[in-house]
Amino acid sequence: MLNRNDKCWCGSGLKYKQCHLEFDEKLKKLKHQGCVVPTRSMIKTNKQIEGIKKSAVINKGLLDLISEHIREGMSTDEINSLAHDYTISHGGIPADLNYNGFPKSLCTSVNNVVCHGIPSKNVILKNGDIVNVDATTNLHGYYSDSSRMFEIGNVSEKAKKLIDVTKECLYKGIEAVKPWNSFLGDIGAAVQEHAENNGFSVVREFGGHGVGLKIHEDPFVPHFGRKGSGMILVPGIVFTIEPMINSGSREIYIDKDDGWTVFTTDGSLSAQWEHTLLVTETGIEIISK
Ligand code: MF3
Numbered sequence: 001m002l003n004r005n006d007k008c009w010c011g012s013g014l015k016y017k018q019c020h021l022e023f024d025e026k027l028k029k030l031k032h033q034g035c036v037v038p039t040r041s042m043i044k045t046n047k048q049i050e051g052i053k054k055s056a057v058i059n060k061g062l063l064d065l066i067s068e069h070i071r072e073g074m075s076t077d078e079i080n081s082l083a084h085d086y087t088i089s090h091g092g093i094p095a096d097l098n099y100n101g102f103p104k105s106l107c108t109s110v111n112n113v114v115c116h117g118i119p120s121k122n123v124i125l126k127n128g129d130i131v132n133v134d135a136t137t138n139l140h141g142y143y144s145d146s147s148r149m150f151e152i153g154n155v156s157e158k159a160k161k162l163i164d165v166t167k168e169c170l171y172k173g174i175e176a177v178k179p180w181n182s183f184l185g186d187i188g189a190a191v192q193e194h195a196e197n198n199g200f201s202v203v204r205e206f207g208g209h210g211v212g213l214k215i216h217e218d219p220f221v222p223h224f225g226r227k228g229s230g231m232i233l234v235p236g237i238v239f240t241i242e243p244m245i246n247s248g249s250r251e252i253y254i255d256k257d258d259g260w261t262v263f264t265t266d267g268s269l270s271a272q273w274e275h276t277l278l279v280t281e282t283g284i285e286i287i288s289k
């Protein structure tokens with residue numbers, strides 16, 4: 001048990017009473033009321049938040065670079081190289097590379113690939129393709145994670161709608177976050193409602209996640225669910241929202257040969273957008289913007 005005059009557990013160097021004491025008392029009260037509350041490891045310190053923000057500058061920069069260069073005829077391996085070199089030359093490390101054995105520096109997921117597509121010289125972007133590029137960046141041990149959709153040439157109206165609705169799902173999820181006054185389930189409910197109202201389906205096997213000191217941390221952030229359920233959202237939590245929305249059924253399978261690539265079972269299109277987010281005292285900040 002920390003005393004009021006001890007140094008705070010967060011490493012700020014401040015006395016507990018001047019730092020997280022009030023915060024901890026608020027959480028304790030909520031817990032007594034039956035609320036699921038975050039663990040201390042989910043609450044980032046100011047120093048960690050600064051580090052994650054710097055990492056996110058590179059993460060955004062590499063996606064901006066890709067948006068300038070992506071075009072018909074390019075292989076997904078070229079996208080990988082661009083991002084890899086950009087990250088290294090800015091002092092970062094592409095965090096996906098060798099993560100649980102992943103062979104490349106980011107994920108490129110084309111058309112009916114839901115996520116975790118492996119960049120390849122043999123995947124050449126063609127007119128009408130839709131592509132998700134998803135990168136996680138490690139800068140000095142701090143991680144940021146975001147992804148965007150890209151349209152190659154002229155894409156179908158249906159594909160465009162899927163991309164737009166998926167982006168709206170991300171932002172509806174973000175808007176559902178109210179510090180001390182919302183829950184993980186509110187995010188999922190907002191995403192699911194918007195996707196399904198538009199005739200699309202939500203992938204359930206993968207979700208957002210805590211991020212910052214590792215690629216994937218607790219909590220898991222489902223993109224479906226019930227309002228008012230799950231952990232309460234409080235200042236200092238850093239996590240992603242990254243809805244994967246299918247134009248057909250929500251069923252997916254993982255490629256047996258590479259062990260990574262996730263496909264829609266019915267071959268329908270899938271889209272995804274992702275941001276790294278910080279819950280603040282007054283709202284939510286999009287760190288990867
Ligand atoms: N960036 C992905 C995410 O949003 C993680 C990819 S892990 C990899 O969670 F190994 F597939 F690269």
Ligand code: CO
Nearest residue numbers: 134135145146
């Ligand atoms: Co990602």
Ligand code: CO
Nearest residue numbers: 145240242274
């Ligand atoms: Co992520």
